[in-house]
Amino acid sequence: xxxxxxxxxxxxxxxxxxxxxxxxxxxxxxxxxxxxxxxxxxxxxxxxxxxxxxxxxxxxxxxxxxxxxxxxxxxxxxxxxxx
Amino acid sequence: xxxxxxxxxxxxxxxxxxxxxxxxxxxxxxxxxxxxxxxxxxxxxxxxxxxxxxxxxxxxxxxxxxxxxxxxxxxxxxxxxxxxxxxxxxxxxxxxxxxxxxxxxxxxxxxxxxxxxxxxxxxxxxxxxxxxxxxxxxxxxxxxxxxxxxxxxxxxxxxxxxxxxxxxxxxxxxxxxxxxxxxxxxxxxxxxxxxxxxxxxxxxxxxxxxxxxxxxxxxxxxxxxxxxxxxxxxxxxxxx
Numbered sequence: 001x002x003x004x005x006x007x008x009x010x011x012x013x014x015x016x017x018x019x020x021x022x023x024x025x026x027x028x029x030x031x032x033x034x035x036x037x038x039x040x041x042x043x044x045x046x047x048x049x050x051x052x053x054x055x056x057x058x059x060x061x062x063x064x065x066x067x068x069x070x071x072x073x074x075x076x077x078x079x080x081x082x083x
Numbered sequence: 084x085x086x087x088x089x090x091x092x093x094x095x096x097x098x099x100x101x102x103x104x105x106x107x108x109x110x111x112x113x114x115x116x117x118x119x120x121x122x123x124x125x126x127x128x129x130x131x132x133x134x135x136x137x138x139x140x141x142x143x144x145x146x147x148x149x150x151x152x153x154x155x156x157x158x159x160x161x162x163x164x165x166x167x168x169x170x171x172x173x174x175x176x177x178x179x180x181x182x183x184x185x186x187x188x189x190x191x192x193x194x195x196x197x198x199x200x201x202x203x204x205x206x207x208x209x210x211x212x213x214x215x216x217x218x219x220x221x222x223x224x225x226x227x228x229x230x231x232x233x234x235x236x237x238x239x240x241x242x243x244x245x246x247x248x249x250x251x252x253x254x255x256x257x258x259x260x261x262x263x264x265x266x267x268x269x270x271x272x273x274x275x276x277x278x279x280x281x282x283x284x285x286x287x288x289x290x291x292x293x294x295x296x297x298x299x300x301x302x303x304x305x306x307x308x309x310x311x312x313x314x315x316x317x318x319x320x321x322x323x
Contacts, residue, residue: 001297003321006136008180009122018182036183037319 004038028056098236114143115179117208138205193222199295225254231261
């Protein structure tokens with residue numbers, strides 16, 4: 001198991017601001033955590049990011065030939081700090 | 084920055100009997116912050132590709148970067164990088180990556196670095212960047228949990244910190260199995276006493292960086308939160 005820091009590379013193809021500093025309020029348990037603090041399971045075909053407290057799936061990222069999937073599943077939101 | 088760049092291996096230096104630091108140059112490297120990492124991509128002759136993340140273990144220095152690699156038993160990438168990847172050969176890197184587990188050298192306030200094993204790598208970059216600031220930098224303390232003296236990475240850096248005897252920059256090795264003769268701390272896993280330090284309390288505005296294997300990170304971050312540190316001021320990076 002790794003954590004959301006490891007997603008900075010894969011997600012840099014999708015986001016201009018670094019997404020690992022974005023925050024996610026878990027709809028399951030209310031934990032507020034930076035994306036970098038999510039638990040990431042990436043031994044399978046997709047990287048699965050989960051809430052560090054209740055393990056609810058935050059999103060999945062999968063790289064297939066010619067396609068990059070970013071699956072929010074049941075929802076949730078990322079909020080990016082702006083200055 | 085999301086493009087892959089070619090990195091060339093210039094030298095490989097030992098950190099332990101098996102771990103190696105790889106000194107690489109990357110054309111057009113834009114610089115990085117202490118704590119950031121790179122993704123490394125290897126492509127086999129048959130086109131098979133493997134990507135791994137490695138922390139940058141030294142601060143920015145022109146087009147030169149360093150990563151430090153512990154070869155994993157039966158690993159696909161790390162034994163190759165640590166043992167076989169020839170000097171002068173190229174790999175692909177993407178980075179610098181990550182904006183969360185970073186220390187910005189202009190930031191005031193004390194910094195507590197907590198390393199478990201090879202989790203020392205990104206913290207070594209932070210410690211080196213702090214030393215570069217000289218007398219102008221904030222207080223730093225490194226608590227480095229390791230199995231035995233043979234696993235002590237960045238020995239010259241740590242010896243330099245000890246020799247300088249600067250009260251603003253200190254480091255303690257927390258040996259979990261075997262300590263060198265005369266070591267002041269009893270052998271054992273990290274405890275709250277290793278992290279409950281004057282000048283690095285929550286009231287001092289301390290920022291903590293914890294890096295290591297998952298079980299170590301959970302333990303150390305839990306101890307820090309129990310000591311009163313705000314969870315968002317305990318930044319963690321875990322592997323394995």
